[in-house]
Amino acid sequence: MLLYFVFVLGIGFALKRYMKTSKDFFQAGRALPAWICGLAFISANLGAQEVIGMGASGAKYGIATSHFYWIGAIPAMIFVGIFMMPFYYGSKARSVPEFLRLRFDEKTRALNACSFAVMTVFSSGISMYAMARLIQTLHVFDYLFISAGLPLGWIFHFSIVLSAIIVLGYIFLGGLTSAIYNEVLQFFLIIAGFLPLVIIGLKNVGGWSGLKASLPQAYTHSWQGMTHASTNPLGVEWFGLAMGLGFVLSFGYWCTDFLVIQTAMATDSEESARRVPLIAAIPKMFFPFLVILPGLLAIAATAPHATVTTKVDNGVITRTTENIPTEAESKGQGLVPAKTNPLTGKIMLDASGKPLLDYDLAIPSMLLHYFPTGILGLGLTALLASFMSGMAGNVTAFNTVWTYDLYQSYIKKGAPDTHYLAMGRWATVGGILLSMATAYAATGFNNIMDTLQLVFSFVNAPLFATFLLGMFWKRATGNGAFFGLVSGTVAAILHHGMTLPLEAHPGLHGGWIAILHHYPSDMAQNFWTAIWAFCTNFVVTILISLFGKPKPESELVGLVHSLTPKPEMGHLPWWRRPEALAVLLLVMVVTLNVIFR
Amino acid sequence: MNLDLRIPMGLMFTLVGLILSVYGQATAGSPIYERSLGINANLDWGLVLLAFGGTMFILGRRGQKKAERTPVKPLPEGTVRRGH
Numbered sequence: 001m002l003l004y005f006v007f008v009l010g011i012g013f014a015l016k017r018y019m020k021t022s023k024d025f026f027q028a029g030r031a032l033p034a035w036i037c038g039l040a041f042i043s044a045n046l047g048a049q050e051v052i053g054m055g056a057s058g059a060k061y062g063i064a065t066s067h068f069y070w071i072g073a074i075p076a077m078i079f080v081g082i083f084m085m086p087f088y089y090g091s092k093a094r095s096v097p098e099f100l101r102l103r104f105d106e107k108t109r110a111l112n113a114c115s116f117a118v119m120t121v122f123s124s125g126i127s128m129y130a131m132a133r134l135i136q137t138l139h140v141f142d143y144l145f146i147s148a149g150l151p152l153g154w155i156f157h158f159s160i161v162l163s164a165i166i167v168l169g170y171i172f173l174g175g176l177t178s179a180i181y182n183e184v185l186q187f188f189l190i191i192a193g194f195l196p197l198v199i200i201g202l203k204n205v206g207g208w209s210g211l212k213a214s215l216p217q218a219y220t221h222s223w224q225g226m227t228h229a230s231t232n233p234l235g236v237e238w239f240g241l242a243m244g245l246g247f248v249l250s251f252g253y254w255c256t257d258f259l260v261i262q263t264a265m266a267t268d269s270e271e272s273a274r275r276v277p278l279i280a281a282i283p284k285m286f287f288p289f290l291v292i293l294p295g296l297l298a299i300a301a302t303a304p305h306a307t308v309t310t311k312v313d314n315g316v317i318t319r320t321t322e323n324i325p326t327e328a329e330s331k332g333q334g335l336v337p338a339k340t341n342p343l344t345g346k347i348m349l350d351a352s353g354k355p356l357l358d359y360d361l362a363i364p365s366m367l368l369h370y371f372p373t374g375i376l377g378l379g380l381t382a383l384l385a386s387f388m389s390g391m392a393g394n395v396t397a398f399n400t401v402w403t404y405d406l407y408q409s410y411i412k413k414g415a416p417d418t419h420y421l422a423m424g425r426w427a428t429v430g431g432i433l434l435s436m437a438t439a440y441a442a443t444g445f446n447n448i449m450d451t452l453q454l455v456f457s458f459v460n461a462p463l464f465a466t467f468l469l470g471m472f473w474k475r476a477t478g479n480g481a482f483f484g485l486v487s488g489t490v491a492a493i494l495h496h497g498m499t500l501p502l503e504a505h506p507g508l509h510g511g512w513i514a515i516l517h518h519y520p521s522d523m524a525q526n527f528w529t530a531i532w533a534f535c536t537n538f539v540v541t542i543l544i545s546l547f548g549k550p551k552p553e554s555e556l557v558g559l560v561h562s563l564t565p566k567p568e569m570g571h572l573p574w575w576r577r578p579e580a581l582a583v584l585l586l587v588m589v590v591t592l593n594v595i596f597r
Numbered sequence: 598m599n600l601d602l603r604i605p606m607g608l609m610f611t612l613v614g615l616i617l618s619v620y621g622q623a624t625a626g627s628p629i630y631e632r633s634l635g636i637n638a639n640l641d642w643g644l645v646l647l648a649f650g651g652t653m654f655i656l657g658r659r660g661q662k663k664a665e666r667t668p669v670k671p672l673p674e675g676t677v678r679r680g681h
Binding site: 036181184185188192196200203204370371372373374375378 | 602605606609610613617620621624630634636638639641642643646649
């Protein structure tokens with residue numbers, strides 16, 4: 001345990017050491033090599049939701065969770081690299097909302113900038129809250145607090161303040177460069193912490209074949225039963241999966257979210273920028289083995305049980321019982337403990353009286369179970385790193401959008417550059433303070449996290465239609481984009497209000513207007529909400545655009561596909577072009593899907 | 598950019614690897630390794646990280662020396678400059 005603190009300190013020093021040398025706040029642009037940005041591209045997305053959430057889904061649904069990677073990320077990453085990056089990088093826009101202003105108009109940008117700024121702050125707050133909760137649950141700092149004579153209740157505050165200071169420190173000093181560097185560092189740290197876990201865990205259950213043998217068949221096949229929603233653990237049929245997750249949701253996220261796009265826009269040339277998402281797709285493809293597999297292993301592993309040692313000493317038989325599992329542990333499955341009510345400490349039961357499993361603890365309890373002191377510190381550090389890298393990406397995206405798209409555009413125009421630089425720094429402080437406020441708000445209201453995520457999904461779902469039409473249809477107008485976006489969000493809200501997953505109560509899960517349709521699972525409902533929002537936006541944007549006057553073509557050069565010269569790749573041999581990499585990636589992802597079908 | 602990320606990263610992993618493997622060596626055969634199925638996870642993984650960190654560090658140093666030797670080329674005409 002002591003060694004763990006050495007690790008945290010060592011990493012703290014390593015960060016501090018190179019924060020000093022980080023260059024200017026806004027100079028991250030045009031200087032970073034593609035591989036660094038590529039790793040930061042996926043690392044920015046590696047927040048709390050990713051590591052804990054994917055491990056949890058792995059434990060809950062099995063290998064089918066990999067659809068979130070192989071269907072729900074890779075194709076979109078290829079698309080953004082090949083087709084969309086030239087417009088982002090070539091348009092001279094400094095952020096995604098700014099691109100919207102260039103392509104459409106001021107109000108579309110304001111809408112996107114505001115909703116995006118709010119979302120980043122809330123997501124980083126949620127990340128912070130989840131991290132502090134996890135530190136509390138795992139008793140990471142308990143020893144330190146007891147030895148210092150401080151009350152254990154302060155651990156929560158301590159964790160929040162600590163993470164805030166670390167993230168604030170390196171972004172305030174080094175801006176986007178520093179955030180990107182840290183994200184890459186955290187990326188390797190996460191691999192260093194989780195890879196041995198997977199190796200030891202796999203060895204314990206007897207390799208892949210042993211894992212297959214100890215789990216129900218549906219757990220190790222990702223495509224089985226996908227023809228119908230009722231025959232697979234996700235409760236989604238293939239069309240909803242491919243269209244909802246694979247197209248609308250994933251393209252909406254990877255192709256429009258400035259959180260990830262900002263890393264690609266920091267490279268030194270358009271060519272590198274196009275390569276960033278493609279480079280990122282390679283490790284992304286293998287991430288299921290790092291974050292989903294531990295979830296499966298946690299379910300497959302034998303549950304902790306009491307060990308009774310019997311000793312015969314001078315005719316006296318002594319029995320000592322060690323490692324008595326807690327009630328939550330013994331009621332759980334494998335290494336996944338049962339869920340306890342945080343207020344009463346009692347085990348929570350589902351409708352049929354079976355204990356609910358706390359899947360979110362799948363990966364943390366794997367770490368505690370398999371890692372001896374020493375490497376355990378590394379594992380826990382990796383876990384914390386994943387939270388912080390998600391937070392940092394949100395905060396840098398926030399300060400850029402705030403400074404360029406809101407402050408510079410609507411509050412103070414035409415100030416000298418140093419003024420905006422200072423603003424960027426203070427926006428970082430403000431963003432982190434707001435995140436902390438969100439984290440504390442989350443402690444007060446039980447459902448705030450779910451509610452926020454729901455609201456985000458309403459706002460995000462229709463986004464991709466706007467970008468798609470904007471980039472590939474020169475006739476699309478600003479009015480069309482704006483009202484399309486608004487009506488897409490409204491459609492998402494209406495759809496959510498009128499449908500309900502089976503076995504859920506009306507309210508936060510939907511059905512709060514009227515119940516017109518039941519979905520087999522909340523995931524199916526989620527996917528279909530996105531599909532509805534996308535289609536509504538698509539149709540409304542086209543209709544309104546047809547009645548309006550399009551922008552003159554001269555203003556759209558570099559923003560729309562048909563009016564932009566093809567990126568010049570002639571000097572590169574064919575195998576070094578982004579397209580070649582894209583084809584290779586497609587082949588790989590299809591192969592993976594076939595292997596784990 | 599005059600800082601090659603591979604240098605601090607290499608240093609950090611070398612350090613972590615060193616601590617882990619020394620600790621693993623010191624605690625070899627200790628009952629704490631029952632958790633990890635008798636594998637001395639500290640020693641083994643420490644060595645892996647040491648090798649990784651060392652490689653990164655050497656590559657980073659080599660890259661930086663190379664960058665110092667080649668003079669900075671002026672950007673060709675018409676290159677998109679980001680307005681930061």
